[in-house]
Amino acid sequence: MPRRRHLLAAGLFAPTIARAQSFPSRPLRIVVPVTPGGANDLIARQVGERLSSVLGQPAVIDNRPGAGGNLGAEAVAKSTPDGHTMLLTSASLIVGNKWLYGAQMPIDPIRDLAPVTRIAYSTILLVANAQRPWRSFAELIADARARPGQITLGSSGTGQMSHLYLERLKREAGVDIVHVPYRGGAPAIADLVAGTVDLMFDAIPALLPHVRDGRFRPLAAGSAGRITWVPELTEVPGMDEVMPGHGIDALNWYSVTVPTGTPRPAIDVLYRALVRVMADPDFGARLRPQSFLPLTDPSPEAFLAYWREQEGVWRELVERSGAKVD
Numbered sequence: 001m002p003r004r005r006h007l008l009a010a011g012l013f014a015p016t017i018a019r020a021q022s023f024p025s026r027p028l029r030i031v032v033p034v035t036p037g038g039a040n041d042l043i044a045r046q047v048g049e050r051l052s053s054v055l056g057q058p059a060v061i062d063n064r065p066g067a068g069g070n071l072g073a074e075a076v077a078k079s080t081p082d083g084h085t086m087l088l089t090s091a092s093l094i095v096g097n098k099w100l101y102g103a104q105m106p107i108d109p110i111r112d113l114a115p116v117t118r119i120a121y122s123t124i125l126l127v128a129n130a131q132r133p134w135r136s137f138a139e140l141i142a143d144a145r146a147r148p149g150q151i152t153l154g155s156s157g158t159g160q161m162s163h164l165y166l167e168r169l170k171r172e173a174g175v176d177i178v179h180v181p182y183r184g185g186a187p188a189i190a191d192l193v194a195g196t197v198d199l200m201f202d203a204i205p206a207l208l209p210h211v212r213d214g215r216f217r218p219l220a221a222g223s224a225g226r227i228t229w230v231p232e233l234t235e236v237p238g239m240d241e242v243m244p245g246h247g248i249d250a251l252n253w254y255s256v257t258v259p260t261g262t263p264r265p266a267i268d269v270l271y272r273a274l275v276r277v278m279a280d281p282d283f284g285a286r287l288r289p290q291s292f293l294p295l296t297d298p299s300p301e302a303f304l305a306y307w308r309e310q311e312g313v314w315r316e317l318v319e320r321s322g323a324k325v326d
Contacts (some may be wrong), residue, residue: 028055031062033065035070037185038203038205038206069324072089077260080259082262085258086116094113096318100303100324109257111260115258115303119295120295124224125209125222125233126200127200130214130217131299150178151199153199154188155188158323159271159323165222182279188200222239223238223251230291279305
């Protein structure tokens with residue numbers, strides 16, 4: 001997990017940030033580049049609700065799935081740069097897609113989107129349909145080695161974090177598990193419930209209800225350590241336990257960006273509002289059981305510096321996975 005979380009006290013700001021200023025002057029649009037029901041959508045709706053209260057304007061969630069999230073990102077990049085339209089998405093889109101899609105990607109996120117702040121981070125979870133025989137990660141790997149190419153794993157899409165870390169896991173463990181990409185997490189989850197696929201290695205929030213109901217059996221966390229902040233998952237081993245010495249630590253972060261050219265005063269208003277939302281202890285207590293850990297960057301510039309650093313990390317992850325979008 002990241003060593004520091006940069007949170008600013010909510011008391012730094014007036015009760016309602018937007019009262020005495022012209023921005024925002026109309027409803028805000030939060031573009032979520034995935035189908036409803038996934039982790040990205042869940043956190044966007046909760047953040048949007050709180051942001052609306054802080055800024056005094058409705059925050060409308062606009063789901064724009066397609067092309068691995070690129071359609072939604074492009075829509076934001078080409079929208080009017082006045083701060084009323086923002087993109088809320090995960091690192092896999094604004095950092096990973098650049099290397100996955102190459103020349104096919106319609107924008108360069110770091111050029112065409114302006115940073116506001118990261119808002120949360122999380123990890124992924126490896127689960128099996130509860131009717132499958134594996135009771136542990138070790139049993140799964142032993143079976144995968146005995147039956148190469150016969151075990152299937154669904155994901156929310158080619159090049160998503162779940163896919164990239166599946167490929168790394170396969171390489172490090174020396175197994176052949178068949179990747180079955182879906183257009184979003186919801187249809188993959190539906191097929192795992194039905195038993196059409198055997199496994200899923202994906203974002204936690206949408207998986208949790210099925211873990212609680214006994215439909216899915218968690219086998220391992222994608223993070224190096226255990227997910228101690230989610231009560232149902234505290235006994236699930238992390239990657240350092242099941243694959244010691246391999247250095248696997250699947251962390252995904254979520255952020256808010258706006259079109260390049262957005263006036264700095266509008267960015268500052270959004271930044272201060274998001275800091276206030278994410279620093280609220282009650283909101284943090286609501287997010288943690290869903291697997292999200294809230295955070296904010298010290299400034300938009302600090303987020304940009306981190307973003308640049310992460311480009312190299314995700315480039316290596318994509319290249320080593322061998323994942324490509326034709």
